[in-house]
Amino acid sequence: MNVIEASGLGKRYGSTWALRECALAIPAGHVAALVGPNGAGKTTLLNLAVGLATPSAGEVTVLGGRPPGSPAALDGIAFVAQDTPMYKNLSAADMLHLTRNLNRRFDQRYAEDRLAELGIPLKRKAGKLSGGQQAQLALTLALARRPRLLLLDEPVAMLDPIARHDFMATVLTAMADDGVSVLLSSHVLAELERVADYLILVSRGRVQVAGEVEDLLASHRMLTGPAAEVGRYARRPVVRLSRGEAQAHLLVRATADDPVPPGWETHPVGLEELALAYLRDPAAAALPGPARIRSAEPSELTR
Amino acid sequence: MSIDKSISGRDGAGASPPGDDGSSPTEGTGRPTSPIEFRLDPASGVPTYLQLVQQVEHALRLGYLNPGDQLPKVRDVVAALAINPNTVLKAYRDLEIKGLASGRPGQGTFVQATLSQVALPELTALRRSLSGWLTAADGAGLDEDGMVALFTSALRDFYERRNGSHTRGGAARGETEGVA
Amino acid sequence: MTTLTVAARPEENVTLRPVPWRRMAWVTWRQHRIALTAVAVFLGALAVSLWRVGIGLHHAYAAAAACRPATSPLCDQLQTSFTRMDGFLVNGYVLQAVPALIGAFAGAPVLARELETGTFRYAWTQGFGRWRWTLAKLVPLAIVVTAAAGALSVLCSWYYRPYLTTGNLFLPEESPLANLFVLRGVAFAAWTLAAFAIGALAGMLIRRVVPAMAATLAAYIGLAFATGLYASTTYRRWSSRTSSTRPPPRGSSASGGQGAAPR
Helix, strand or coil: CEEEEEEEEEEEECCEEEEEEEEEEEECCCEEEEECCCCCCHHHHHHHHHCCCCCCEEEEEECCCECCCCHHHHHHEEEECCCCCCCCCCEHHHHHHHHHHHCCCCCHHHHHHHHHHHCCCCCCEHHHCCHHHHHHHHHHHHHHCCCCEEEEECCCCCCCHHHHHHHHHHHHHHHHHHCCEEEEEECCCCCHHHHCCEEEEEECCEEEEEEEHHHHHHCEEEEEEEHHHHHHHCCCCEEEEEECCCEEEEEEECCCCCCCCCCCEEEECCHHHHHHHHHHCCCCCECCCCCCCCCCCCCCCCC | CCCCCCCHHHHCCCCCCCCCCCCCCCCCCCCCCCCCCCCCCCCCCCCHHHHHHHHHHHHHHHCCCCCCCECCCHHHHHHHHCCCHHHHHHHHHHHHHCCCEEEECCCEEEECCCCCCCCHHHHHHHHHHHHHHHHHHHHHCCCHHHHHHHHHHHHHHHHHHHCCCCCCCCCCCCCCCCCC | CCCCCCCCCCCCCCCCCCCCCCHHHHHHHHHHHHHHHHHHHHHHHHHHHHHHHHHHHHHHHHHHHHCCCCCCHHHHHHHHHHHHCCHHHHHHHHHHHHHHHHHHHHHHHHHHHHHHHCCHHHHCCCCCCHHHHHHHHHHHHHHHHHHHHHHHHHHHHHHHHHHHCCCCCCCCCCCCHHHHHHHCHHHHHHHHHHHHHHHHHHHHHHCCHHHHHHHHHHHHHHHHHHHHHHHHHHHHHHHHHHCCCCCCCCCCECCECCCCCCC
């Protein structure tokens, strides 16, 4: 089952397209990371998936074909928006009561146990909790609904490192226990490789890369060799070139089985390096379809 | 790379992952059930699942793990390290393929065999040939870092070749293969 | 190529019973209890004031009306003391404001606060659903508010009875009778409901609490004035046509007055 499917999806605000021609098929059972610079369209995509916005073009379905915002979709999706919106005047216990009333499924016991573990007092008003506690409260409320899909919009952006770690540990443990699929958006690349096994790169409203991390890493290599010979690789799908005077690095779409020319070394690529390379060049894409060939330019950074 | 010397399961010393007490029906009271505990070096450049595999092999070699011991439960690893459960599953699967571990449904993953210990005379012979190589490298002008780089590169290529990729690429010395 | 993945949870029955409506009752109460309490206190205070002043009015009127002969100085004095009570105008204007205030303070924040603080991103992504949630909030609040206004208007009718008895000669000359139309019977409750609806709509469109309140008041005032003018014009036209004591306006034909009534 695909937890999110989109084809030709686009959203326009006024005359600006926040998202265009987005095609996705995110499988269940994964942690999908939605990565891109600020304003790339990540929040727009999440809002479309959860029914807070309607598409201007194309269509999107969730949880195996359900329309976003429909009762069937809302039942199975839990969303934690950016800055974890919360009713500041309600206590944590009130928020539990509220969420229990608004949903078909709610595991009150799990929620109370979890809040007790985290040291969040039930009687305290939500507005008086720290940032990390508010985030954990919002996450607890979401997970207590026993969703099939958890959507998180930049959940850890405002959290300190410990809170960040605990938050992600909670999410991933829920995945291990319950089989929840996760889609989280982030503009922090550093912790991606530990957490994500499906990557979606968004830049300037378009999806550049969408695929399983394992496949992506297996299908890209870093070639290092003499700068003078770079020209002969203009034919190959080159994602990024960086060169010094004598040495150049080419990030190419190739597998470990592809033969390597003499005098060149090949290395596997890490996820962060891969993501950065694509994000630096918004025209490059790793999707089914023709990849743009970049010509060798001497204006790149040296390693 | 070192293994945390926390023999937590045996002595009941409280090194279990925090916030982890028994909400899963397959666990008992939440006590750590494995002799070892994983750690993660995010900056090492080694993929996460591979770090886990290597830590298990290392523990086997050093005797922290013996056949019949249970590897940490997936859930515990995830809760402690905040990594993707699929990564842990992949590591355990890898160990199964290597024949070092086997999974019992509903119970966990257990160590199945030890790593073959290399016999002492072989170790001595290997060490002697290594010293010879080091002398030759030194005579050719390589310094310590150069030796390490050369060795690491060759080691990586060796394993890539062995682990199913049939490329003959990667070696930066004198191959006259055709251009791609 | 697929990787080994944690097994996703099995499919559930997709045809779901919707979350019952009554679950929102607690939600609505908990989130709007301050507004509802304020409305109750406000209307309660008004009711008490109306009761107290009204008792005095009724006594004064009864005394003045029962006085015989009607033109004696004693009766004149009673008459004057009644008209000087001025309960008509002052309370009239105060009561005018009630629907506006209710609309602004009870109606506008319902949606505006959610949109302003961003909590709609939580509320509208729960299983209850966006439209049902909105309905489940607005409808009960509207009912409560309208019922309270209806109760108050019963009291108002009683209060204004001295002024509205047929043949009442004690009315001040240029009485803004049109105002009365607002405050009696169904009209008052209807105006309150309308103000509440305007408030909710303003909240939805403007998305900020304070500007939505201001817009609600402005819209209500505009509407009340327009209606008041129209009603008073129509009333005068109607009363001039039917009253035998006023001269017919120039140019009026038998088929119905087309000309403007004299003011």
